[in-house]
Amino acid sequence: MPDNALGIAAFSALMALVATLLALPPGVVLGWLFAHKSFPGRSVLETAAMLPLVMPPVATGLILLRLLGRRSPIGQALDAAGLEVIFTWKAVVIAMAVMSVPIVLLTAKAGFQQVNPRFEQMAATLGAGPVRIFLTVSLPLAGRSVLAAAFLGFARALGEFGATIMIAGGIPGETETLSVAIYRLTEVGREDDAMGLMLLSLLLAFGASFASNHVLRRQKT
Amino acid sequence: MIDLAFDIRFQQGQFTLEVADRSRVNVLGLFGPSGAGKTTLLEAIAGIRKPSRGEIVLGDTTLFSADKGIHVAPRDRRIGYVPQDALLFPHMSVRGNLLFGATSSALDLQTVAGMLEIAPLLSRRVQGLSGGERQRIALGRALMTHPALLLMDEPLAAVDRERRERILPYLLRIRGELQVPLVYVTHDAEELSQIADRVLVIGDGRVLRAGAPAEVIDRR
Numbered sequence: 301m302p303d304n305a306l307g308i309a310a311f312s313a314l315m316a317l318v319a320t321l322l323a324l325p326p327g328v329v330l331g332w333l334f335a336h337k338s339f340p341g342r343s344v345l346e347t348a349a350m351l352p353l354v355m356p357p358v359a360t361g362l363i364l365l366r367l368l369g370r371r372s373p374i375g376q377a378l379d380a381a382g383l384e385v386i387f388t389w390k391a392v393v394i395a396m397a398v399m400s401v402p403i404v405l406l407t408a409k410a411g412f413q414q415v416n417p418r419f420e421q422m423a424a425t426l427g428a429g430p431v432r433i434f435l436t437v438s439l440p441l442a443g444r445s446v447l448a449a450a451f452l453g454f455a456r457a458l459g460e461f462g463a464t465i466m467i468a469g470g471i472p473g474e475t476e477t478l479s480v481a482i483y484r485l486t487e488v489g490r491e492d493d494a495m496g497l498m499l500l501s502l503l504l505a506f507g508a509s510f511a512s513n514h515v516l517r518r519q520k521t
Numbered sequence: 522m523i524d525l526a527f528d529i530r531f532q533q534g535q536f537t538l539e540v541a542d543r544s545r546v547n548v549l550g551l552f553g554p555s556g557a558g559k560t561t562l563l564e565a566i567a568g569i570r571k572p573s574r575g576e577i578v579l580g581d582t583t584l585f586s587a588d589k590g591i592h593v594a595p596r597d598r599r600i601g602y603v604p605q606d607a608l609l610f611p612h613m614s615v616r617g618n619l620l621f622g623a624t625s626s627a628l629d630l631q632t633v634a635g636m637l638e639i640a641p642l643l644s645r646r647v648q649g650l651s652g653g654e655r656q657r658i659a660l661g662r663a664l665m666t667h668p669a670l671l672l673m674d675e676p677l678a679a680v681d682r683e684r685r686e687r688i689l690p691y692l693l694r695i696r697g698e699l700q701v702p703l704v705y706v707t708h709d710a711e712e713l714s715q716i717a718d719r720v721l722v723i724g725d726g727r728v729l730r731a732g733a734p735a736e737v738i739d740r741r
Contacts, residue, residue, distance in 0.1 A: 418608055421569045424595040425602040426622025426666055436621075440612045 301496025302485065304473075309500045312478040315389065316457035319396030320404075323453050327404030328446055332438055334405070335412035336420070352463075353402035361395060361466025368394070368467065391468035392475050396457035404453040407512075411445020412438060444515050451512035455505050478504075522547055523670060523702035529575030529585070531561055538562060538726040541575075547696055548703045550717030550734065552710070558726040559706045560605070563672045566704065567602045568595035579670060601663030601671040601701075605678055607655040609647040615658055616643040622666040628699075633661045636698075637691055653684040657691065664701065671695070674706045685712075692716055710738045 302308075333339075334346050352360050368385050369375045378385055385391050415438055423433045439446065461479040464470075470480035478501045485494035528541035538558040551559045564570040566577060568584065571592055577585040579600070584593045609618050619630055634640040637657040642650065650658070656676050663671055676692070677685045693716065695701050707713055713720055714734045722730040722737050730737045 418604070419610060421595065422602070422604070422608045423610075423621070425567050425569070425598070425600065426662065427596045427599075427624070428622070429596055437610060441610075443612075 301500075302481075302490075302493045305493075305496055305500060308476060308478055308481050308497065309504065311389075311476070312458055312501075313504060315392045315477065316396055316454050316460075319393045319400055319457040320450055320454045322393065322397040323400035323404050323457070324446075324450055327401045327449065327453065328408045328439070329434075330401075331405045331408030331410075331449070332412050332434055332442075335409045335415075336417055336438075349405055350402050352399050353406075357399060357460070357462025358466055360398060361463035364391075364395060364398065364463060364467045386467055387469045387471065387475060389468075389475060392464055392477060395463035395467055396460045399460050399463055400453035400457045403456045404449045407449035407452050408442065408446050411442035411449070414445070415441045444518065448512040448515045451508045451515065455508035455512070458501070458504055458508065523549055523704070524580050525549065525566070525578070525670070525704070527562075527566065527575070527577045529562075529565055529572035529577060531558075531565060531570065531572045533561075536561075536726060538565075538572075540721075540723065540726070540728050542721055542728060542731060544719055544721075546702075546718035548705055548717045548719075550713040550720040551704065551706045551723055552708065552713055552720050552738070553723035553729075554708060557723045559723055560674055562723070563602070563674055563704065563706060566670075567600050567672055568593060568598050569602075599666070599669040601666055601668030603656070603659045603663050603671070603673045603676055605675045607659035609650075609655055609658055609662075611647055613647070614643070615639065615645050615647060615650075618647065618658055618662050619643070619665055621662060624665075624667050628664060628667070630665070633664055636694060637661050651684075653688055656688065660691070660695070664695065664699065668701060670704065671701050672704045672706075675708070676705075677707070677709070677712060689715060710734075714738060 330349055334342065365386065366372060367374055368378065370379055385394065419437050419441060420433050423437045428436070459479060461483065464477060465480055468475040470476045470484055478497055482494045482497045482501065485497065522545060524545050526543040531538040538561050540558070540562055551562065553559055561570060565572050572585060572587065574587040576583065583589065583591050584598055585591060610621065613621070619633065631640070634643060637660060639654065639657050639661060642654060642658070647655065647658070660676065677688055689712065696703060696716065705716055717734050720732065720734045720737045721728050
């Protein structure tokens with residue numbers, strides 16, 4: 301195992317945590333919308349939200365690179381604001397968050413579909429608007445699914461490779477995550493070190509996945 | 522007093538509800554067998570279901586008009602709804618349920634809890650409550666919104682006869698003391714004769730008879 305293995309694992313876990321926090325609001329809100337609401341353009345929006353799950357991650361990374369690069373309007377705006385994103389830890393977080401949104405969305409949507417829509421109707425007759433219904437009725441009733449979605453989103457973020465390498469590179473000590481480090485060490489023939497990182501990666505992913513399953517199992521009982 | 526007028530058509534699969542009436546009474550009873558369309562009518566008045574055509578007018582307010590493109594959202598109707606299964610929010614305490622829709626102009630919590638004799642339950646979770654307790658809490662929750670009209674869907678169906686005798690007086694107090702008009706659904710003729718001023722007998726999605734309880738129920 302490389303000397304800085306724990307540092308790489310801690311960096312990856314921290315980035316995945318921040319990415320999960322970023323992925324949760326859009327993933328959960330879209331999951332709620334797609335579970336219960338009908339509106340024009342819903343199918344197109346739902347398909348678009350799922351794209352990071354089905355597209356090659358490097359292609360998603362390329363899109364992000366074009367969107368956030370210095371030649372794009374967003375990149376220029378970030379540059380003007382003094383915010384450097386590409387090839388920094390912020391790019392790692394963005395890549396992880398974008399790749400996590402679909403898995404968060406799917407898990408949260410399944411949870412919201414299990415909530416009896418009559419509770420929402422009842423809340424409406426009691427004077428609650430859509431935002432209040434979401435925050436005080438739907439979200440608490442789907443709480444375990446949303447928590448499970450967060451664990452799965454974290455696990456997905458932790459495993460991110462393709463998009464990360466495109467927009468964050470794999471700069472040792474700066475943007476190198478577990479996945480990227482495993483690839484780099486294998487490429488230079490340090491397979492034992494790579495195996496050590498693989499074990500750390502396995503432990504983190506197993507923990508997140510186990511927590512997600514545990515939360516969902518308790519919901520069913 | 523209710524001034525409720527409706528003339529609506531609602532279609533779902535093979536079932537068609539086509540009903541019309543105008544009532545100016547304190548308690549309007551809806552009477553008929555299961556599947557007749559009573560709950561569908563209540564949900565249309567509450568705004569939960571949207572009729573395919575027609576009009577619903579409460580007092581001076583048009584709640585629904587297909588021709589004029591009006592569909593007032595349930596949250597803006599000021600109509601309390603107590604469904605048959607109470608539908609208490611399972612993640613909240615009794616107090617949380619009661620306060621969910623409370624408005625500043627509404628009755629205060631202690632008054633409602635006292636009147637419905639649910640004050641000792643306020644801090645309890647809703648799980649484990651009896652059918653009668655759940656109905657009284659659902660009733661209190663609706664009253665806390667200061668409704669202009671209260672819709673009650675077979676509120677006593679889930680309780681035994683002994684408890685029914687105990688809950689019915691609460692409903693009469695709502696009618697008498699709080700002056701909240703009711704639309705009351707049941708298929709118990711005795712209940713209706715005690716509470717309703719006017720009854721619509723509904724069958725197969727249509728109003729079969731309308732009038733005072735003694736008149737329409739005697740003709741069954």
